[in-house]
Amino acid sequence: MRYIFSLFLFLVITLSACSKASDDKVYNSSVSAITMSAPASVDGPQTIPQKIIKSANLKFETADIEETFQQIQKAVKESHASIQSDSEGKNDISLYRNITVKVPSQNFDVFLQSITKGVSYFDQKEISSEDVTDQYIDLDSRLKTKRKLEERYIEILKKATKVSEILEIEKQISEIREEIESKQGQLKYLESRISESRVFIQFYKPIAEKQSVKVSYGSKLLTAVKSGFNELSGSFIWLISIWPFIIIFCVLAYFIRKRFKRRKKE
Known part of the structure; x- marks a missing residue:
């Protein structure tokens, strides 16, 4: 009887161990399968339109700063663009204005034609087109793969029963979520650069040489008047400061002259 009971207990323990080992094997196999299949692409070949980042840097001379600015404002409105920054100033040789515009990429060429109408010469003209199609496809593919992996x-988390398994899967999901958010940010930034082009515009008007001479001459004339007035004021103050000596000199001169006349009469 004791022998039969011992044999029964042994069978129960053995079956429990086998069942536990089977569950662990299923869990480990599931996680391994997910890890091994993660790098694979989740979608088949697909056609993505070419992704181009456009930008321009322009510098030119204008005969009228305000008129050119009005022309740019009109082009901004017609192209559904927006002015990001606007600054103006003056140096020794010119008046200038710098403007940065963000314009929808589909209106890029039309916008450039509008703002440069009438410009015969460019001090600087840089127009660039960067093809980022491969970079976009790579980011998009990696993002989709990470989402499938998540x-x-x-699904594995729903079937997990052990605390250790649940914690391990949640850790993996958290790391995948961080990678997904990072890829989303990169893709969003790339899409914004693709959809909107940046145009930096610098235009200036030289200060006329004659105008500079006139201003310089008027400044010199005003300085000369002020200088003469200061000299006159200084002389007047000097005369006031020595008035006692002047009186003594006049008195002495009077007596000397009077004595000289007496001798002449004798």
Whole structure:
């Protein structure tokens, strides 16, 4: 009887161990399968339109600063663009204005034609087109793969029963979520650069030489008048400061002259 009971207990323990080992094997196999299949692409070949980042840097001379600015404002409105920055100033040789515009990429060429109408010469003209199609496809593919991987881990999490398994899967999901958010940010930034082009415009008007001479001459004339007035005031103050000596000199001169006349009469 004791022998039969011992044999029965041994069978129960053995079956429990086998069942536990089987569950662990299923869990480990599921996680391994997800990890091994993660790098694979989740979608088949697909056609993505070419992704181009456009930008321009322009510098030119104008005969009228305000008129050119009005022309740019009109082009901004017609192209549905927006002015990001606007600054103006003056140096020794010119008046200038610097403007940075963000314009929808589909209106890029039309906008450039509008703002440069009438410009015969450019001090600087740089127009660039950067093809980022491969970079966009790579980011988009990686993002989709990470999302699929996250879905698989969530399915495994629903079936997990052990605390250790649940914690491990949640850790994996958290790391995948961080990677997804990072890829989303990179893709969003790339899409914004693709959809809107930046145009930096610097235009200036030289200060006329004759105008400079006139201003310089008027400034010199005003300085000369002020200088003469200061000299006159200084002389007047000097005369006031020595008035006692002047009186003594006049008195002495009077007596000397009077004595000289007496001698002449004798």
